[in-house]
Amino acid sequence: MKRILVPTDFSEQAQYAFEVAVTIAKRTGAAIKLLHVVEMPYSPSFSATGDTIYNDNMEQVYMMRLLETTKGNMARLMNKVNHAGVDVVQDVDVDSIVGKIKRVVAEDNVDLIVMGSKGSSGMDEFLIGSNTEKVVRTARCPVLTIKQHQPDFEIKEIVLASDFRREISKAMDAFKFFQQLFGARLHLVYINTPGAFESSTNLRSKLAHTAEKYGLHNYTINVYNDTIEEDGILHFADDINADMIMMATHGRTGLSHLLSGSIAEDLVNHTSRPVLTYQI
Incomplete structure (x- = not known):
């Protein structure tokens, strides 16, 4: 791991993310880019590259003050x-x-994004996420x-939840890296739901095959029954007092995402535990 990106809005959660990124950087020797993005409508009189082509003095004053405030926030x-x-x-x-x-x-060949999140729920989550x-995604x-x-970011118990049906080899490399980085125990878990029920014997065999296929070490195999996948993952993580949850996400967008959603994205919104996701 060489490059870590930390987007920040200067919230408490963003500071927590920066602290975690520093911990990981110290373990891996990676460099960190701390990024703040000002979202505002573009106009013909503004250049985001820093080249001033202002036509309006008030706009120029506003942007100068905004940049000064941002630089002050970055410095604080x-x-x-402690980096x-x-x-x-x-x-x-x-x-x-x-x-x-x-x-x-893409341009910096970033290996990991570490982001703070307050999560979202209700209508706000439904409309905009x-x-x-x-x-x-x-x-x-x-x-x-x-x-x-x-404060310590010591990862000892990791939940890896999946349906173990799709090809997750690329994601598995990232998951194994984090397990080995912290010397953690990996808990493979399949959430067995009423709508997609399978026998525990078949599921345990499937998980054992996955562990063998990817050369996993220091792991457990678990089949957990619950009403829906997201609740099952959260409840299982509570039961073992997990330090992190890892999941692959399908990365769908638009209508497909609206109709099907993503368990990984729901978890990011609804759990207080660190979640590592990888798009497949």
């Missing part, structure tokens, strides 16, 4: 988090948040979502 965030020994660069841009993140991932959810690299303060 850097001072709050000694870690290469941290700052980037501020005017763009769409998700669009900018996707470009940085969160920026974190959108990044989880579209990012071409693993996304680690942080909601709570993680």
Whole structure:
């Protein structure tokens, strides 16, 4: 792992994400890019590249003050988090948040995004979701979502939930990396629901085959019964007091996503535990 991207809106959750990214960077030697994106409508008189082509003095004053405030917020965030020994660069841009993140991932060959999230629920979630959810759905690299303060970020027990039907080899490489990075125990779990019930014997055999196929070590095999997959994953994680949940996501968008949703994105919104997602 060489490059970690940390988008920030200067919230408490974003600071928690920066702290976690620093911990991972110290373990891996990775560099961090701390990114803040100002979302605002483009106009013919504004250039996001920094070239001033202003036609309106009020717009120029507003943007100058906004950039000054942003630089001050960046400086305070850097001072709050002990990042000694870690290469941290700052980037501020005017763009769409998700669009900018996707470009940085591609241009910088980012290996991991670490994002803070407050989550979303109810009508807000149904209508727009969160920026974190959108990044989880579209990012071409693993996304680690942080909601709570993680002063030590010691990962010992990891839940890996899947239907183990689709090809997840690319995601599995990322999951194995995190397991090995922290020396954690991996708990493979299949959530058995009334609508898609299978015998425990068949499911355990399927999970054992997955573990053998990907050369897993230090793992357990689990079949957990619940009404829906998301609840089952959350309840299982509670039962074993998991430090992290890992899942692959299908990355659907538009009408397909609206109709089918994604368990991984729901988990990002509804659990307080760190969640590592990978789009397949």
